[in-house]
Amino acid sequence: MSARQKYTDVKKGAQDRMPQEEMKKPLILGGASPRHLKTSISDPSTPLVGIMGTGDFSRSLATRLVASGYRVVVGSRNPKRCASLFPEEAEVTTQHQAATQADLVFVALFPEHYSTLAGLREPLVGKTLVDVSNGTKINRDKQSYAEQLANIFPESSVVKAFNVISAWSLQTGPRDGSRQVLICSDSSRAKSAVLQICRSLGFIPVDMGRLSSAQEIENTPLYLFPSWRVPCLSTLCLFFFFYAYNFLRDVVHPYATAGKSKFYKIPVEMVNVTLPSVALVTLALVYLPGLVAAFLQLSWGTKYRRFPNWLDRWLQQRKQLGLCAFLCAALHAVYSLCLPMRRSARYNLLNTAFKQVKVGQEDSWVEEEVWRMELYLSIGILALGLLSLLAISSLPTVGNSLNWREFSFVQG
Numbered sequence: 001m002s003a004r005q006k007y008t009d010v011k012k013g014a015q016d017r018m019p020q021e022e023m024k025k026p027l028i029l030g031g032a033s034p035r036h037l038k039t040s041i042s043d044p045s046t047p048l049v050g051i052m053g054t055g056d057f058s059r060s061l062a063t064r065l066v067a068s069g070y071r072v073v074v075g076s077r078n079p080k081r082c083a084s085l086f087p088e089e090a091e092v093t094t095q096h097q098a099a100t101q102a103d104l105v106f107v108a109l110f111p112e113h114y115s116t117l118a119g120l121r122e123p124l125v126g127k128t129l130v131d132v133s134n135g136t137k138i139n140r141d142k143q144s145y146a147e148q149l150a151n152i153f154p155e156s157s158v159v160k161a162f163n164v165i166s167a168w169s170l171q172t173g174p175r176d177g178s179r180q181v182l183i184c185s186d187s188s189r190a191k192s193a194v195l196q197i198c199r200s201l202g203f204i205p206v207d208m209g210r211l212s213s214a215q216e217i218e219n220t221p222l223y224l225f226p227s228w229r230v231p232c233l234s235t236l237c238l239f240f241f242f243y244a245y246n247f248l249r250d251v252v253h254p255y256a257t258a259g260k261s262k263f264y265k266i267p268v269e270m271v272n273v274t275l276p277s278v279a280l281v282t283l284a285l286v287y288l289p290g291l292v293a294a295f296l297q298l299s300w301g302t303k304y305r306r307f308p309n310w311l312d313r314w315l316q317q318r319k320q321l322g323l324c325a326f327l328c329a330a331l332h333a334v335y336s337l338c339l340p341m342r343r344s345a346r347y348n349l350l351n352t353a354f355k356q357v358k359v360g361q362e363d364s365w366v367e368e369e370v371w372r373m374e375l376y377l378s379i380g381i382l383a384l385g386l387l388s389l390l391a392i393s394s395l396p397t398v399g400n401s402l403n404w405r406e407f408s409f410v411q412g
């Protein structure tokens with residue numbers, strides 16, 4: 001059984017057990033009719049928007065469309081059972097009737113069930129179909145779901161859109177992280193109709209070109225923290241560079257020139273010396289692109305010119321670089337706080353060893369003990385570092401990258 005099948009079954013089971021009154025409630029708290037989603041008066045000239053399916057996405061979309069002044073008709077396999085879940089202004093009817101009446105149809109079904117819609121080919125001829133589906137795995141070689149839908153309905157114009165918006169954001173309203181809606185289609189007429197709806201719902205449409213871009217759009221919500229890859233990699237590279245430099249300077253050099261063994265410094269002291277250098281350079285990388293941008297604008301004599309792509313990407317990753325710098329600085333503070341404790345512990349240990357040697361006991365356990373202490377300490381500090389990383393990643397700014405998946409958590 002696929003992951004999606006399991007998810008759908010669990011969700012369906014929960015919905016069947018849930019009393020109708022409970023299901024009527026909107027997903028967000030604050031009463032049955034949130035003030036910001038009060039119905040606008042529909043203009044008879046606005047297109048009649050159809051939605052196939054009566055699941056969470058369909059309910060949220062219908063609520064927002066009605067609130068934005070659109071006339072809505074919902075197509076269900078069982079319209080009687082589901083009618084009460086939708087705003088009064090939306091008509092809930094059979095799939096065939098909805099397809100016949102609507103000017104533009106959102107397909108809010110899981111792609112596995114697209115084939116069950118094949119009977120609606122005729123009423124949907126010449127109409128726009130919006131595919132909102134998402135995959136469960138990153139797809140590189142199979143056809144996108146939007147293209148599969150286009151194969152089933154060769155005489156309709158398929159548009160890929162809204163898959164990056166969660167049912168939750170549709171109801172709560174667009175927020176910073178999830179305002180952009182990626183859209184693509186082979187028909188420019190169909191695309192501009194969806195662009196228009198997107199703007200009216202308060203989102204920002206981003207034209208991604210032809211329907212062949214649908215695969216990339218479907219993969220988008222599945223990438224975990226895409227904007228973090230380069231900042232994390234550059235912080236790691238800087239760390240290895242400074243660590244290697246410190247290793248050569250503080251350990252290899254004294255050993256090679258004076259035969260002094262400083263290998264005990266490897267786990268704690270050297271990491272502690274490396275961290276502030278990484279933090280400072282990373283912080284410099286946060287401010288540097290701003291200066292380069294200002295310099296370019298001054299030399300061009302205008303601010304109305306696009307920056308080169310590399311600078312654009314660098315500017316967009318300043319927040320992540322800043323958080324990496326903060327993490328290194330925080331870890332340095334933790335290490336520095338731990339160092340005095342470590343020194344005093346080693347002093348006690350050496351004192352005991354000295355006393356033992358004085359009374360005639362010779363043993364190499366002291367050195368082993370020092371190593372064990374250093375090891376435990378570094379494991380403890382690393383665990384602390386990971387914990388702070390987890391705390392930072394749960395900040396809302398970072399959490400925005402979760403996009404539509406936030407909804408699944410709420411539903412679960």
Ligand SMILES: NC(=O)C1=CN([C@@H]2O[C@H](COP(=O)(O)OP(=O)(O)OC[C@H]3O[C@@H](n4cnc5c(N)ncnc54)[C@H](OP(=O)(O)O)[C@@H]3O)[C@@H](O)[C@H]2O)C=CC1
Pocket residue numbers: 008011052053054055056057058075076077078082107108109110111113116132133134135162163164165166167168404407408
């Ligand atoms: N939920 C979310 O936050 C988001 C969902 N999406 C996409 O929207 C689509 C719908 O998601 P969601 O609303 O959560 O799903 P649900 O499981 O809540 O709803 C799916 C609906 O499909 C309809 N349906 C039609 N034919 C079948 C069939 N043969 N078997 C089962 N169901 C059928 C059902 O309505 P009826 O019984 O009335 O016919 C059902 O309510 C998916 O493609 C998903 O990837 C995209 C972005 C966000």
Ligand SMILES: [Fe+3]
Pocket residue numbers: 276332336
């Ligand atoms: Fe310091």
